[in-house]
Amino acid sequence: MRISARADYAVRAALQLAAAQDSGPVKAEAIAASQGISHKFLEGILNDLRRGGLVYSQRGGNGGYWLAKPAGSITVADVIRVVDGPLVSVRGVRPPELAYSGAAASLLPLWIALRANVRQILEGVSLADVASSRLPAEVAALTDDPAAWTNP
Template identity: 85%
Template sequence: MRISARADYAVRAALQLAAAPDAGPLKAEAIADAAGISHKFLEGILNDLRRAGLVLSQRGANGGYRLAGPASSISIADVIRAVDGPLVSVRGVRPPDLSYSGPAASLLWLWIALRANVRQILEGVSLADVVSGRLPADVMALTEAPAAWTNP
């Protein structure tokens, strides 16, 4: 699985909003500066997050962006889907819409298993989890294997 720059930036921007729930709306410029993201690129991402119902925007001198709900109710998967679409696809096709035959017939089951695992992790981690630094135990357990930190 590859995490796009757009998805990475969207998660980082959402984390900025999650980290400042009582600060009122944050200006896009402030989010961009804090997260190290191009302001112009961030505007498109924030619009995607707004259209997905994850952030609210407010115009005016005191305007800006804020999360549409509690950070604990917004998963990392929600943010990624808002900017990139499905979490796992094969050649742009969702796994259930694929079919294989011959020696590759069981490949569909592999792609479905991959999607299930990606969903389990990304849907199981909220913005609040990341901001607090307390990721779920099952996620942290996956990081304990030395091979998790190396590239083959």
């Protein structure tokens, strides 16, 4: 699985909004500067998040962006899906829509298992979890294995 720059930036922007949830609207320029993201690129991402119902926006001097729901009710998966679509696809196709035969027949269950694991992690972690540095125990445990941090 590959996390696109767009998805990475969207999650980072959403986390900035989660961290400022009680402070009112946050300007796109402030998010861009704090995260080192191109302002122009970020505007497109924020518009996607707005259209996806995850953020609200307001124009004007007191305007900016804020989360449309509490950070605890928005998962990392929600953000990624809004900007990139399905969490796992094979050649742009969702795994249940694939069919394999012969020696590759058992490949489909492998892709389904991969999707299930990705969903379990990304749907199980809210913006509030990440913003507060309190990942769920089962997710944090996966990082305890030193092999998780190395490139094979």
